[in-house]
Amino acid sequence: MNNFEKIEAYLEGWMTQEERAAFEAELQTNEALRKDYEDWLYTERVLQKQLSADEKTQELKNILTPLTRKYFKVERKPQGKVVSFKKYIIAAATAAAILIIFLSIPGGIDNYQVPIMPQAVVRGAEDLSNEGAQLFNKGEYEKALPLLKQQAEHNPEDATIQYFYAIALIKTAQYEIALPVLERLSEGVSAYKEDAAFFTALAAYKLQRNDTALKYAQQVSEHSPYYKKAQKIIRKLN
Structure with missing residues:
Protein backbone atom coordinates (compact mmCIF):
# COMPACT_ATOMS: atom_id res chain seq x y z
CA MET A 1 0.00 0.00 0.00
CA ILE A 105 -0.67 34.94 -3.65
CA PRO A 106 1.82 37.77 -3.11
CA GLY A 107 5.44 36.83 -2.80
CA GLY A 108 6.31 38.25 0.63
CA ILE A 109 7.79 36.14 3.41
CA ASP A 110 4.53 36.30 5.37
CA ASN A 111 2.61 34.58 2.58
CA TYR A 112 3.67 31.01 3.28
CA GLN A 113 1.75 27.77 3.19
CA VAL A 114 0.55 26.76 6.64
CA PRO A 115 0.90 22.99 7.13
CA ILE A 116 -2.11 20.85 7.96
CA MET A 117 -2.11 19.56 11.52
CA PRO A 118 -2.92 15.84 11.78
CA GLN A 119 -5.63 14.97 14.28
CA ALA A 120 -5.25 12.72 17.31
CA VAL A 121 -1.46 12.97 17.20
CA VAL A 122 -1.11 12.81 20.98
CA ARG A 123 -2.00 9.43 22.39
CA GLY A 124 -4.27 9.43 25.42
CA ALA A 125 -5.72 12.88 24.71
CA GLU A 126 -7.42 12.44 21.35
CA ASP A 127 -10.44 14.64 22.00
CA LEU A 128 -8.39 17.64 23.06
CA SER A 129 -5.89 17.12 20.27
CA ASN A 130 -8.64 16.79 17.68
CA GLU A 131 -10.30 20.01 18.78
CA GLY A 132 -7.04 21.93 18.67
CA ALA A 133 -6.17 20.46 15.26
CA GLN A 134 -9.58 21.29 13.83
CA LEU A 135 -9.35 24.90 14.97
CA PHE A 136 -5.79 25.15 13.66
CA ASN A 137 -6.74 23.77 10.25
CA LYS A 138 -9.62 26.25 10.04
CA GLY A 139 -7.15 29.08 10.58
CA GLU A 140 -8.61 29.91 14.02
CA TYR A 141 -5.20 30.12 15.64
CA GLU A 142 -6.15 32.20 18.67
CA LYS A 143 -8.82 29.67 19.64
CA ALA A 144 -6.52 26.74 18.95
CA LEU A 145 -3.59 28.20 20.89
CA PRO A 146 -4.68 27.43 24.50
CA LEU A 147 -5.49 23.84 23.54
CA LEU A 148 -2.18 23.41 21.76
CA LYS A 149 -0.33 25.06 24.63
CA GLN A 150 -1.86 22.61 27.09
CA GLN A 151 -0.88 19.71 24.88
CA ALA A 152 2.63 21.07 24.41
CA GLU A 153 3.15 21.51 28.15
CA HIS A 154 2.04 17.94 28.83
CA ASN A 155 4.03 16.46 25.95
CA PRO A 156 7.38 18.31 25.80
CA GLU A 157 9.01 15.50 23.78
CA ASP A 158 6.26 15.27 21.17
CA ALA A 159 7.70 17.01 18.10
CA THR A 160 4.37 17.19 16.29
CA ILE A 161 2.48 19.09 18.96
CA GLN A 162 5.49 21.32 19.65
CA TYR A 163 5.75 22.19 15.96
CA PHE A 164 2.11 23.13 15.50
CA TYR A 165 1.99 24.94 18.83
CA ALA A 166 4.93 27.04 17.64
CA ILE A 167 3.25 27.82 14.32
CA ALA A 168 0.10 28.92 16.15
CA LEU A 169 2.33 31.25 18.16
CA ILE A 170 3.82 32.58 14.91
CA LYS A 171 0.36 33.14 13.43
CA THR A 172 -0.65 35.13 16.52
CA ALA A 173 2.58 37.17 16.40
CA GLN A 174 3.97 35.70 19.65
CA TYR A 175 7.44 35.39 18.21
CA GLU A 176 9.33 35.60 21.49
CA ILE A 177 7.57 32.54 22.86
CA ALA A 178 7.73 30.65 19.56
CA LEU A 179 11.45 31.13 18.98
CA PRO A 180 12.92 28.79 21.64
CA VAL A 181 10.37 26.09 20.79
CA LEU A 182 11.33 26.27 17.14
CA GLU A 183 15.06 26.38 17.86
CA ARG A 184 14.78 23.11 19.78
CA LEU A 185 12.96 21.52 16.86
CA SER A 186 15.49 22.89 14.36
CA GLU A 187 18.35 21.40 16.34
CA GLY A 188 16.56 18.10 16.90
CA VAL A 189 16.12 14.99 14.76
CA SER A 190 12.38 14.92 14.08
CA ALA A 191 10.70 15.02 10.68
CA TYR A 192 9.94 18.70 11.36
CA LYS A 193 13.59 19.72 11.69
CA GLU A 194 14.02 21.50 8.36
CA ASP A 195 10.57 23.10 8.16
CA ALA A 196 11.03 24.32 11.72
CA ALA A 197 14.26 26.02 10.59
CA PHE A 198 12.24 28.31 8.31
CA PHE A 199 9.82 29.27 11.06
CA THR A 200 12.76 29.80 13.43
CA ALA A 201 14.28 32.16 10.88
CA LEU A 202 10.94 33.92 10.46
CA ALA A 203 10.45 34.40 14.21
CA ALA A 204 14.01 35.67 14.61
CA TYR A 205 13.57 38.01 11.64
CA LYS A 206 10.41 39.46 13.19
CA LEU A 207 12.33 40.01 16.43
CA GLN A 208 15.18 41.67 14.49
CA ARG A 209 17.64 39.01 15.61
CA ASN A 210 19.29 38.99 12.24
CA ASP A 211 22.19 36.65 12.96
CA THR A 212 19.82 33.98 14.26
CA ALA A 213 17.43 34.52 11.34
CA LEU A 214 20.25 34.16 8.82
CA LYS A 215 21.63 31.06 10.53
CA TYR A 216 18.37 29.13 10.34
CA ALA A 217 17.28 30.43 6.94
CA GLN A 218 20.51 28.98 5.52
CA GLN A 219 19.57 25.56 6.90
CA VAL A 220 16.48 25.31 4.67
CA SER A 221 17.33 23.17 1.63
CA GLU A 222 15.93 23.34 -1.89
CA HIS A 223 13.74 20.34 -1.12
CA SER A 224 11.77 22.24 1.51
CA PRO A 225 8.47 23.93 0.58
CA TYR A 226 9.82 26.95 2.47
CA TYR A 227 13.08 27.23 0.56
CA LYS A 228 12.05 30.27 -1.51
CA LYS A 229 10.71 32.06 1.55
CA ALA A 230 13.93 31.31 3.42
CA GLN A 231 15.89 32.75 0.49
CA LYS A 232 13.82 35.93 0.71
CA ILE A 233 14.84 36.29 4.36
CA ILE A 234 18.48 35.79 3.40
CA ARG A 235 18.26 38.43 0.66
CA LYS A 236 16.63 40.89 3.04
CA LEU A 237 19.42 40.41 5.58
CA ASN A 238 22.37 40.52 3.18
Whole structure:
Protein backbone atom coordinates (compact mmCIF):
# COMPACT_ATOMS: atom_id res chain seq x y z
CA MET A 1 0.00 0.00 0.00
CA ASN A 2 1.54 3.30 -1.08
CA ASN A 3 1.33 6.56 0.87
CA PHE A 4 -1.76 7.86 -0.91
CA GLU A 5 -3.62 4.58 -0.45
CA LYS A 6 -2.81 4.72 3.26
CA ILE A 7 -3.95 8.34 3.50
CA GLU A 8 -7.22 7.61 1.70
CA ALA A 9 -7.91 4.61 3.95
CA TYR A 10 -7.16 6.72 7.03
CA LEU A 11 -9.35 9.67 6.02
CA GLU A 12 -12.20 7.51 4.74
CA GLY A 13 -12.33 5.50 7.97
CA TRP A 14 -11.39 2.18 6.35
CA MET A 15 -8.64 1.40 8.86
CA THR A 16 -9.03 -0.58 12.06
CA GLN A 17 -8.19 1.12 15.35
CA GLU A 18 -4.81 -0.59 15.38
CA GLU A 19 -4.08 0.47 11.79
CA ARG A 20 -5.06 4.07 12.59
CA ALA A 21 -2.71 4.11 15.57
CA ALA A 22 0.12 2.72 13.44
CA PHE A 23 -0.56 5.30 10.71
CA GLU A 24 -0.55 8.19 13.19
CA ALA A 25 2.71 6.95 14.70
CA GLU A 26 4.29 6.69 11.25
CA LEU A 27 3.02 10.17 10.43
CA GLN A 28 5.26 11.58 13.15
CA THR A 29 8.44 9.90 11.94
CA ASN A 30 8.05 9.44 8.18
CA GLU A 31 8.70 12.79 6.51
CA ALA A 32 7.58 11.63 3.05
CA LEU A 33 4.27 10.34 4.41
CA ARG A 34 3.74 13.52 6.42
CA LYS A 35 4.32 15.74 3.41
CA ASP A 36 1.99 13.61 1.25
CA TYR A 37 -0.64 13.82 4.00
CA GLU A 38 -0.29 17.59 4.28
CA ASP A 39 -0.47 17.96 0.49
CA TRP A 40 -3.63 15.84 0.37
CA LEU A 41 -5.41 17.85 3.08
CA TYR A 42 -4.18 21.17 1.72
CA THR A 43 -5.52 20.31 -1.73
CA GLU A 44 -8.92 19.42 -0.29
CA ARG A 45 -9.00 22.61 1.75
CA VAL A 46 -8.04 24.78 -1.24
CA LEU A 47 -10.74 23.21 -3.36
CA GLN A 48 -13.40 23.64 -0.68
CA LYS A 49 -12.50 27.27 -0.09
CA GLN A 50 -12.26 27.93 -3.79
CA LEU A 51 -15.67 26.50 -4.55
CA SER A 52 -17.28 28.49 -1.73
CA ALA A 53 -16.12 31.86 -3.03
CA ASP A 54 -18.49 33.22 -5.68
CA GLU A 55 -15.97 35.24 -7.62
CA LYS A 56 -13.32 32.56 -7.62
CA THR A 57 -15.88 29.84 -8.31
CA GLN A 58 -16.82 31.50 -11.57
CA GLU A 59 -13.17 31.82 -12.48
CA LEU A 60 -12.70 28.16 -11.63
CA LYS A 61 -15.69 27.17 -13.77
CA ASN A 62 -14.26 29.11 -16.68
CA ILE A 63 -11.09 27.03 -16.43
CA LEU A 64 -12.85 23.71 -15.78
CA THR A 65 -15.44 23.91 -18.55
CA PRO A 66 -13.03 23.46 -21.47
CA LEU A 67 -11.04 20.91 -19.48
CA THR A 68 -14.04 18.73 -18.72
CA ARG A 69 -15.31 19.01 -22.30
CA LYS A 70 -11.94 18.06 -23.74
CA TYR A 71 -10.74 15.38 -21.35
CA PHE A 72 -13.65 14.14 -19.28
CA LYS A 73 -16.51 13.70 -21.71
CA VAL A 74 -18.87 11.01 -20.47
CA GLU A 75 -19.92 8.64 -23.23
CA ARG A 76 -22.75 6.16 -23.13
CA LYS A 77 -21.69 2.66 -24.07
CA PRO A 78 -23.89 0.45 -26.24
CA GLN A 79 -24.93 -1.50 -23.16
CA GLY A 80 -26.18 1.72 -21.57
CA LYS A 81 -23.41 1.87 -18.98
CA VAL A 82 -22.18 5.35 -18.12
CA VAL A 83 -18.48 5.69 -17.39
CA SER A 84 -17.80 7.74 -14.26
CA PHE A 85 -14.93 10.22 -14.32
CA LYS A 86 -15.63 11.70 -10.90
CA LYS A 87 -12.13 11.22 -9.57
CA TYR A 88 -10.54 12.73 -12.67
CA ILE A 89 -12.84 15.74 -12.61
CA ILE A 90 -12.03 16.31 -8.94
CA ALA A 91 -8.33 16.09 -9.79
CA ALA A 92 -8.74 18.64 -12.57
CA ALA A 93 -10.77 20.92 -10.31
CA THR A 94 -8.14 20.64 -7.61
CA ALA A 95 -5.31 21.49 -9.99
CA ALA A 96 -7.21 24.49 -11.36
CA ALA A 97 -8.10 25.72 -7.89
CA ILE A 98 -4.51 25.50 -6.71
CA LEU A 99 -3.33 27.31 -9.83
CA ILE A 100 -5.73 30.20 -9.16
CA ILE A 101 -4.69 30.42 -5.53
CA PHE A 102 -0.96 30.36 -6.26
CA LEU A 103 -1.22 32.93 -9.04
CA SER A 104 -2.98 35.33 -6.68
CA ILE A 105 -0.67 34.94 -3.65
CA PRO A 106 1.82 37.77 -3.11
CA GLY A 107 5.44 36.83 -2.80
CA GLY A 108 6.31 38.25 0.63
CA ILE A 109 7.79 36.14 3.41
CA ASP A 110 4.53 36.30 5.37
CA ASN A 111 2.61 34.58 2.58
CA TYR A 112 3.67 31.01 3.28
CA GLN A 113 1.75 27.77 3.19
CA VAL A 114 0.55 26.76 6.64
CA PRO A 115 0.90 22.99 7.13
CA ILE A 116 -2.11 20.85 7.96
CA MET A 117 -2.11 19.56 11.52
CA PRO A 118 -2.92 15.84 11.78
CA GLN A 119 -5.63 14.97 14.28
CA ALA A 120 -5.25 12.72 17.31
CA VAL A 121 -1.46 12.97 17.20
CA VAL A 122 -1.11 12.81 20.98
CA ARG A 123 -2.00 9.43 22.39
CA GLY A 124 -4.27 9.43 25.42
CA ALA A 125 -5.72 12.88 24.71
CA GLU A 126 -7.42 12.44 21.35
CA ASP A 127 -10.44 14.64 22.00
CA LEU A 128 -8.39 17.64 23.06
CA SER A 129 -5.89 17.12 20.27
CA ASN A 130 -8.64 16.79 17.68
CA GLU A 131 -10.30 20.01 18.78
CA GLY A 132 -7.04 21.93 18.67
CA ALA A 133 -6.17 20.46 15.26
CA GLN A 134 -9.58 21.29 13.83
CA LEU A 135 -9.35 24.90 14.97
CA PHE A 136 -5.79 25.15 13.66
CA ASN A 137 -6.74 23.77 10.25
CA LYS A 138 -9.62 26.25 10.04
CA GLY A 139 -7.15 29.08 10.58
CA GLU A 140 -8.61 29.91 14.02
CA TYR A 141 -5.20 30.12 15.64
CA GLU A 142 -6.15 32.20 18.67
CA LYS A 143 -8.82 29.67 19.64
CA ALA A 144 -6.52 26.74 18.95
CA LEU A 145 -3.59 28.20 20.89
CA PRO A 146 -4.68 27.43 24.50
CA LEU A 147 -5.49 23.84 23.54
CA LEU A 148 -2.18 23.41 21.76
CA LYS A 149 -0.33 25.06 24.63
CA GLN A 150 -1.86 22.61 27.09
CA GLN A 151 -0.88 19.71 24.88
CA ALA A 152 2.63 21.07 24.41
CA GLU A 153 3.15 21.51 28.15
CA HIS A 154 2.04 17.94 28.83
CA ASN A 155 4.03 16.46 25.95
CA PRO A 156 7.38 18.31 25.80
CA GLU A 157 9.01 15.50 23.78
CA ASP A 158 6.26 15.27 21.17
CA ALA A 159 7.70 17.01 18.10
CA THR A 160 4.37 17.19 16.29
CA ILE A 161 2.48 19.09 18.96
CA GLN A 162 5.49 21.32 19.65
CA TYR A 163 5.75 22.19 15.96
CA PHE A 164 2.11 23.13 15.50
CA TYR A 165 1.99 24.94 18.83
CA ALA A 166 4.93 27.04 17.64
CA ILE A 167 3.25 27.82 14.32
CA ALA A 168 0.10 28.92 16.15
CA LEU A 169 2.33 31.25 18.16
CA ILE A 170 3.82 32.58 14.91
CA LYS A 171 0.36 33.14 13.43
CA THR A 172 -0.65 35.13 16.52
CA ALA A 173 2.58 37.17 16.40
CA GLN A 174 3.97 35.70 19.65
CA TYR A 175 7.44 35.39 18.21
CA GLU A 176 9.33 35.60 21.49
CA ILE A 177 7.57 32.54 22.86
CA ALA A 178 7.73 30.65 19.56
CA LEU A 179 11.45 31.13 18.98
CA PRO A 180 12.92 28.79 21.64
CA VAL A 181 10.37 26.09 20.79
CA LEU A 182 11.33 26.27 17.14
CA GLU A 183 15.06 26.38 17.86
CA ARG A 184 14.78 23.11 19.78
CA LEU A 185 12.96 21.52 16.86
CA SER A 186 15.49 22.89 14.36
CA GLU A 187 18.35 21.40 16.34
CA GLY A 188 16.56 18.10 16.90
CA VAL A 189 16.12 14.99 14.76
CA SER A 190 12.38 14.92 14.08
CA ALA A 191 10.70 15.02 10.68
CA TYR A 192 9.94 18.70 11.36
CA LYS A 193 13.59 19.72 11.69
CA GLU A 194 14.02 21.50 8.36
CA ASP A 195 10.57 23.10 8.16
CA ALA A 196 11.03 24.32 11.72
CA ALA A 197 14.26 26.02 10.59
CA PHE A 198 12.24 28.31 8.31
CA PHE A 199 9.82 29.27 11.06
CA THR A 200 12.76 29.80 13.43
CA ALA A 201 14.28 32.16 10.88
CA LEU A 202 10.94 33.92 10.46
CA ALA A 203 10.45 34.40 14.21
CA ALA A 204 14.01 35.67 14.61
CA TYR A 205 13.57 38.01 11.64
CA LYS A 206 10.41 39.46 13.19
CA LEU A 207 12.33 40.01 16.43
CA GLN A 208 15.18 41.67 14.49
CA ARG A 209 17.64 39.01 15.61
CA ASN A 210 19.29 38.99 12.24
CA ASP A 211 22.19 36.65 12.96
CA THR A 212 19.82 33.98 14.26
CA ALA A 213 17.43 34.52 11.34
CA LEU A 214 20.25 34.16 8.82
CA LYS A 215 21.63 31.06 10.53
CA TYR A 216 18.37 29.13 10.34
CA ALA A 217 17.28 30.43 6.94
CA GLN A 218 20.51 28.98 5.52
CA GLN A 219 19.57 25.56 6.90
CA VAL A 220 16.48 25.31 4.67
CA SER A 221 17.33 23.17 1.63
CA GLU A 222 15.93 23.34 -1.89
CA HIS A 223 13.74 20.34 -1.12
CA SER A 224 11.77 22.24 1.51
CA PRO A 225 8.47 23.93 0.58
CA TYR A 226 9.82 26.95 2.47
CA TYR A 227 13.08 27.23 0.56
CA LYS A 228 12.05 30.27 -1.51
CA LYS A 229 10.71 32.06 1.55
CA ALA A 230 13.93 31.31 3.42
CA GLN A 231 15.89 32.75 0.49
CA LYS A 232 13.82 35.93 0.71
CA ILE A 233 14.84 36.29 4.36
CA ILE A 234 18.48 35.79 3.40
CA ARG A 235 18.26 38.43 0.66
CA LYS A 236 16.63 40.89 3.04
CA LEU A 237 19.42 40.41 5.58
CA ASN A 238 22.37 40.52 3.18
